[in-house]
Amino acid sequence: MRGLVYSGPGARSWTQIPDPGIQEPRDAIIRVDAVTICGTDLHILGGDVPEVAPGRVLGHEAVGTVVETGTGVAGLAAGDRVLASCISACGICRFCREGSYGQCLGGGGWILGHLVDGVQSEYARIPFADLSTYKLPDLVSDESAVLLADILPTAYEVGVLNGRVRPGDTVVVVGAGPIGLAAVVTARLYSPAHIVVVDKAESRLLAAKMFGADTAVVAGAEDPLAVVRGLTGGLGADVVMEAVGTPQTFELCASLVRPGGRVANIGVHGKAATLHLEDLWIRNVTITTGLVDTFSTPKLLDMLVAGQLDLGHMVTHRFGLDEFMPAYDVFGDPAHTGALKVVLTR
Known part of the structure; x- marks a missing residue:
């Protein structure tokens, strides 16, 4: 064979x-x-x-x-x-x-x-x-x-459940590949107030809107932090899901989360990412990782x-x-x- x-x-x-x-x-x-x-x-x-x-x-x-x-x-x-x-x-x-x-x-x-x-x-x-x-x-x-x-159980378990998505939350998904799109689909089961998706590819952002994202942010052309703070009265997102697996996207996720919020890392990482504890230690942020x-x-x-x-x-x-x-x-x-x-x- x-x-x-x-x-x-x-x-x-x-x-x-x-x-x-x-x-x-x-x-x-x-x-x-x-x-x-x-x-x-x-x-x-x-x-x-x-x-x-x-x-x-x-x-x-x-x-x-x-x-x-x-x-x-x-x-x-x-x-x-x-x-x-x-x-x-x-x-x-x-x-x-x-x-x-x-x-x-x-x-x-x-x-x-x-x-x-x-x-x-x-x-x-x-x-x-x-x-x-x-x-x-x-x-x-x-x-x-x-x-x-x-992709569906990974996005659901490692993203939505680990991130503890709740009704009324503002959810950000960084990365609109298949896992990120599956995270959008399964996050919607919990009635969040906003789902924001960040990606470089406009074709994938169009797909994210098709699957239920409310806001699409073109990375590199728009400032994700400004968009998220604009939606949340300056607080930041309740849940941020990392669905790419690069140091830059992980660090972006940590910057988008509100005090007391959750960062759910889904992406597969092959290189070290910096964890800015000098900023995060005082903000009560929960970071989860996981294999499905x-x-x-x-x-x-x-x-x-x-x-x-x-x-x-x-x-x-x-x-x-x-x-x-x-x-x-x-x-x-x-x-x-x-x-x-x-x-x-x-």
């Missing part, structure tokens, strides 16, 4: 790889039917995630059909259509018992496309498949479901089925499963392509 193989910073190829096989009793093998590319994959290719070894198959967001299960997998059978979560969970260790699956001590956590081969391939091995896949109802399309593998746990995936799936989450405009580019190389080119250059989320299907 073929897979998208990482060969070191800046190097990737769609090439022949061995077929996956059952290695542990709780494994399942899926035929990959729909898969997408994550901003984290771009961070890996940029050298920001050194734990990823050359030769690794990338990818951690897929919908597929079960073709084989290990002897320890309950509740799944060949032919089942499933969402493969970006997080694998042993279900036994201390963190899994607390619902913190991203910190799994039993061989799980974020491993797909990171520490084991991922899902950007024709077939994939899914560890701990009984707890790390979700059966999909027929009325949910592959294209909508694949967005629940990572995906405990919210069943709830988000229920909301998707009920029509409470509108994801119809998130996917901007579609490719066949053998078109990973051009798909990466398009996704990696959103300023020129206008790409939000790309989906590749069998």
